[in-house]
Amino acid sequence: MKYYAVIVAGGSGNRMQTETPKQFLLLKNLPVLMHTLKAFAQSDYQPLIILVLNKNQKPYWLRLCDEFNFRIPHTIVDGGSERFHSVKNAIDLLTGDGVVAVHDAVRPLISTKLIDNSFKQALEKGNVIAAVQSTDSVRMLSENKTSALKRNEIYLVQTPQTFTLDVLKKAYQQDFSSYFTDDASVVELAGYDINIVEGERNNIKITHPIDLELAELLMKN
Numbered sequence: 097m098k099y100y101a102v103i104v105a106g107g108s109g110n111r112m113q114t115e116t117p118k119q120f121l122l123l124k125n126l127p128v129l130m131h132t133l134k135a136f137a138q139s140d141y142q143p144l145i146i147l148v149l150n151k152n153q154k155p156y157w158l159r160l161c162d163e164f165n166f167r168i169p170h171t172i173v174d175g176g177s178e179r180f181h182s183v184k185n186a187i188d189l190l191t192g193d194g195v196v197a198v199h200d201a202v203r204p205l206i207s208t209k210l211i212d213n214s215f216k217q218a219l220e221k222g223n224v225i226a227a228v229q230s231t232d233s234v235r236m237l238s239e240n241k242t243s244a245l246k247r248n249e250i251y252l253v254q255t256p257q258t259f260t261l262d263v264l265k266k267a268y269q270q271d272f273s274s275y276f277t278d279d280a281s282v283v284e285l286a287g288y289d290i291n292i293v294e295g296e297r298n299n300i301k302i303t304h305p306i307d308l309e310l311a312e313l314l315m316k317n
């Protein structure tokens with residue numbers, strides 16, 4: 097059985113509003129993306145790391161690797177126009193029996209414990225995604241009216257999202273839909289039930305400027 101980590105870093109970070117895409121910004125003096133790759137490199141499952149980058153940002157990344165003497169082995173794949181296309185570009189290259197963890201590059205606080213648990217459970221159950229329950233009350237907006245939802249039925253979904261390779265490949269044969277905000281939504285529409293593993297409150301997605309400040313505070317020295 098082969099283990100893969102597909103780290104998607106092909107976005108442009110519009111909501112972050114920085115000139116340098118957020119995956120390359122410094123967090124505790126190391127680019128965000130390097131923290132993420134380090135967590136996967138420390139996994140007991142020793143996954144083959146596939147890094148998805150916007151083609152134009154590859155030279156910049158290679159310069160950063162030199163500058164930071166970053167030596168973790170990884171294969172670089174070109175990104176696509178949406179996260180969906182970036183993931184698809186990576187899994188199109190993979191063959192055979194495998195388990196694939198797809199993870200946002202911009203979730204650098206992921207623990208190796210959660211990565212290992214995700215690989216273990218995906219091997220047993222076919223898939224598993226990290227998620228936490230909402231601590232806030234939640235409401236849904238529909239036709240200009242809001243209504244309360246049952247909070248104990250709401251999960252906030254994170255990455256890694258981990259699947260057997262055959263299932264992931266089959267699901268990603270579907271045409272892109274704006275409904276696909278993560279890998280689980282793609283796999284679910286292909287007809288599979290999705291399993292949840294307890295995620296981590298620290299496993300934030302750096303999306304807005306405040307998230308980088310939070311990550312600095314949350315990251316252990």
Ligand SMILES: Nc1ccn([C@@H]2O[C@H](COP(=O)(O)OP(=O)(O)OP(=O)(O)O)[C@@H](O)[C@H]2O)c(=O)n1
Binds near residue numbers: 201302
């Ligand atoms: N075409 C894309 C779009 C996103 N991603 C990656 O998917 C992850 C989650 O996406 P998001 O937080 O939305 O990143 P951006 O698309 O860069 O941000 P924004 O939506 O604010 O532009 C990020 O690691 C991002 O680099 C990707 O690989 N390819």
Ligand SMILES: C[C@](O)(CO)[C@H](O)COP(=O)(O)O
Binds near residue numbers: 179200303
């Ligand atoms: C995949 C994801 O991180 C799960 O919460 C999220 O859906 C990505 O959304 P984004 O808008 O691409 O940041």
